[in-house]
Amino acid sequence: MPKGFQANALACGIKKSGKLDLALFTSSLAAKASCKFSANKIQAAPILVNRFNLRDSQAFRAVIVNSGNANCFCGRQGIKDAFQVAKALARTLGVRKNEVLLASTGIIGRRLPVEKIQQALPKLVDGLSLQGADKAKRAILTTDTFSKTLTVYVTIGGQKVTICGMAKGAGMIAPDMATMLVFLFTDAHILKSALEGALRICVEETFNCITVDGCMSTNDSVIMLANGSAGNTLIKTGKDFNLFLHALKVVCLELAKMIVRDAEGASKFIQIKVDEARDFQEAKKFALAIANSNLFKTAAFGENPNFGRIVAALGSCGVDLKEEDLKVRVSPLKKKEILIRVSVKRGKSSAVVYTSDLTPEYIRINAAYN
């Protein structure tokens, strides 16, 4: 964890398996926050409470995350429950209740066991430490098979700045929002607007460029805290901003790729690069049309060079396309990593999307998950 941050996790009994299911991240200094949430119209209660707190407060002290329950589609009770968790945590930490951010992941439509969480808070806060991140990164997982973290250091104005990222996600992963749960912590001293700008650019080009199953979650959140304890001169624009942006993008891109590598049941890691589109959004639209085609994903699983499915997917996304302008290249399918390169001869922009194949194991996992 970067300077001034601590973490801890424990099993409070939300997961029947008895695995870690409650994580806490705190900052000793008041931190600026920048967040991106799901574009789904049905939003989980923790997101609604976060939006309220982000309007209400400029300083943040803690992020509490539970796995095993999404606290979504639980009506007003769900929102009350989320506020209750924030309030109880704030009291235990001795901070204000609007200085807390929340995230939940797990089953939709079941009430959050607030009592279990409240009872666990004293022990959770007591055990906060730098090393607690090791437990916290595991406590945020659901169907994930490995934990996903990356820490990057960058020197800005002579000071070492640290950016630490932590992600969960393996299914219900689709773009056009901040897909999955991601927590980013930095000790950088940075202007709020610069932090917001850097995160917006990074999310659009990394987390919003991955898809596992085309299914948009109700709980997706990217929560970033910057507490300024690195002591660097304030990052605003120019060279310092670019250094910070680049470092942040490395963290986001690698976390995004880890999510795809851990995609539920996947046997392939697939990179789809579309060139010569009119703009980035158009290139991304083409790439996502391929990435979300069940027939393409199934062909990839079967190592079946049925490239007609790529062509059919490209033609179905609503963008004009001439058959004679289309070039499709596919790397050998026997390998675990596959590269699809498409050229559409419409302009000069490119995009890269990462996805996985669709396998019987994905179905097995999701036929049983409840």
Added chain:
Amino acid sequence: MPKGFQANALACGIKKSGKLDLALFTSSLAAKASCKFSANKIQAAPILVNRFNLRDSQAFRAVIVNSGNANCFCGRQGIKDAFQVAKALARTLGVRKNEVLLASTGIIGRRLPVEKIQQALPKLVDGLSLQGADKAKRAILTTDTFSKTLTVYVTIGGQKVTICGMAKGAGMIAPDMATMLVFLFTDAHILKSALEGALRICVEETFNCITVDGCMSTNDSVIMLANGSAGNTLIKTGKDFNLFLHALKVVCLELAKMIVRDAEGASKFIQIKVDEARDFQEAKKFALAIANSNLFKTAAFGENPNFGRIVAALGSCGVDLKEEDLKVRVSPLKKKEILIRVSVKRGKSSAVVYTSDLTPEYIRINAAYN
């Protein structure tokens, strides 16, 4: 087959299995045609040639269909090949080359074996008969496990009018176009504009309301011929039109449902009804969001009452939606037929969409198909 129509089929060697792969339908009287083709921007050569012939001619005599090869993404050669088939058939039948319609289904990106088709034409034409429809309905299939036909009789102006429909399709089935191959033959005497209108309404509410895998084909075609041999007074508007429309809709809806029942690898037949939407298109959008969600389809396969996935899918389709207005009812999942009823409290319109579950068998079929 209705009065004045004949059919035949044979195996000309396109399918390696030696199964029937070439079907012919003819009308002894010049027939009016109405067609709907895929909205995919990449369109197969037979569709391009049909569009040309539909502009060029008012009368049609024959529809020739091959399975095992889509004649798509084959460039100018593919279009030449399709014209060549039309020309050779016209010569064999003694009709004009623009009085012929074409359809192909099968693998994309491989050249159509025109010679095999040409060599088979004399025998194909020789064997034309009323009973030939029995072979033709099998020759148009690919991964289908059963043939799909329905004939409906309706009395219009004292005369018996027959509408006969024939469909193929089990995968690469998604709406917003005429999904799959459908052939409709009627002996009705009907005004061209009335025929077009009836078909447009029926396709929108039947074939465009089914989805198997959300993948839009390049070859989808609904081809309808009306040859007037029933001898009824010309159908224009009013009561006669409504009788005809109703009969046609029965045929289209039943064929559409047969396609879903034969969905690749499916174990469930799922009906999704959305009520209280602002209009039909909005209701359909909600229903399709559920129907195309891999997580919903996988839960249906697993008989897993994870209704949060229905909520997440509804929220992801871009239409505004309030959690408190949403009602979701799910019939018992153990049964083969499942009914999902959703109410969104936004208006008075409804739509029904039919779909299947997503199973390991779907993946097995499509991992191997080439």
